[in-house]
Amino acid sequence: MSDEITKEEFAAREGLSLTGAFRDTDDVQPSQQVHPSMQNILRGFEYDHLPSDLKALSQACANLAYVMVDELPQGAELSVGLRKLLEAKDCFVRAAVYSRR
Numbered sequence: 001m002s003d004e005i006t007k008e009e010f011a012a013r014e015g016l017s018l019t020g021a022f023r024d025t026d027d028v029q030p031s032q033q034v035h036p037s038m039q040n041i042l043r044g045f046e047y048d049h050l051p052s053d054l055k056a057l058s059q060a061c062a063n064l065a066y067v068m069v070d071e072l073p074q075g076a077e078l079s080v081g082l083r084k085l086l087e088a089k090d091c092f093v094r095a096a097v098y099s100r101r
Contacts, residue, residue, distance in 0.1 A: 035074050042069070044086045054093050061089035 034042065045065050047058035065082055072078045 034069060038069065038074060038079060038082070041079065041082045041086060042066070045089065050093070054096055057092050057096055058089055061085060061092065 042065060045058065045062035047055045047062060050058055065085055068078065068081065068085075072081075
């Protein structure tokens with residue numbers, strides 16, 4: 001018996017909507033009004049200025065950030081989570097840059 005579950009089963013178990021958590025993530029943007037302090041954090045996820053290989057890394061993190069903004073209530077924990085995700089994104093991009101050397 002497999003431990004794998006479908007994305008529908010996972011979403012139901014976790015109380016997530018499939019339209020948010022598992023939507024197509026090409027160029028995702030938050031669908032709700034975002035507090036100005038949250039907008040400042042989300043600016044750090046912009047990726048259009050990056051070369052294509054770094055853009056893909058950064059875009060994946062940006063998409064996750066936007067999904068979290070849509071799925072979770074705005075507040076201190078979301079803000080901290082986004083800031084840590086931003087730090088992680090920066091680390092991923094640096095790792096990719098270092099691997100070029």
